[in-house]
Amino acid sequence: MAAGRVWEGVACVILTLLYLIAVASCQAELRFGDRVVRNNSYIRRGDIPGGPGGVNGLLCASDTTNPATRQWYDRDGKALGTTNPTNGAYQAIDSASGGVLLYTVGTVEIGLHYCRISDSSGGIQTLYAGLYTAQSGGANDG
Numbered sequence: 491m492a493a494g495r496v497w498e499g500v501a502c503v504i505l506t507l508l509y510l511i512a513v514a515s516c517q518a519e520l521r522f523g524d525r526v527v528r529n530n531s532y533i534r535r536g537d538i539p540g541g542p543g544g545v546n547g548l549l550c551a552s553d554t555t556n557p558a559t560r561q562w563y564d565r566d567g568k569a570l571g572t573t574n575p576t577n578g579a580y581q582a583i584d585s586a587s588g589g590v591l592l593y594t595v596g597t598v599e600i601g602l603h604y605c606r607i608s609d610s611s612g613g614i615q616t617l618y619a620g621l622y623t624a625q626s627g628g629a630n631d632g
Contacts, residue, residue, distance in 0.1 A: 518552040518607050518615040521589075532620040538594045547582070550605030550617055551589030559608040560590040565601030579603065594621070 520527040527533065527548070538548050550562065562570045562581040570581045570592070577596035584591050590605060604618045 518550065518605075518609055518617055520605070520617050520619060521549040521551060527619070529617050530620070532622050535594055535598055535600060535621045535623050538592065538621070547591035547593040548619060549584055549587065549589050549591050550607050551584070551587040552607045552609040552615065554608065554610040555588035557588060557608040559606055559614050560588070561607075562590055562592045562603060562605050564603055565599055592619070 520529065520531070522533070522537075533548065550560070552560075560583070562579070564570060564579060570579055572580060572582060574580055574593070575595060577598070579592060579594045579598050582591045582593065583589075589607065592603065592605070598621065600621050600623055602618055602620050604616055606614055606616050608614050
């Protein structure tokens with residue numbers, strides 16, 4: 491009877507390790523053109539293009555092509571809309587990756603913007619990008 495419990499314990503440990511490996515492999519990332527930008531990077535506001543039509547914004551993507559949650563928020567925590575404003579930031583869904591793009595137009599408040607996106611494990615990850623201008627300082631370490 492004791493040997494059976496040992497094997498149950500071993501099987502439980504193996505299943506737990508497999509689960510942890512699967513969860514650890516689920517990831518989300520910020521991409522800027524063809525390069526990956528580290529989470530919590532500072533990005534010069536003028537480097538983010540102003541809209542679709544062949545240009546890339548700041549992409550927030552995960553390891554799933556159809557995330558249930560994909561939303562950019564401004565520094566005040568307000569969800570960005572999909573309408574191109576005269577001034578400000580907006581978002582658009584990227585059909586290739588399933589992620590969500592951040593675009594900026596005219597005057598955009600500098601500060602920490604963030605994206606919430608679900609991954610293949612069903613978890614939701616939050617990624618941050620600090621927008622700055624030449625006048626506000628900051629360093630692009632992405």
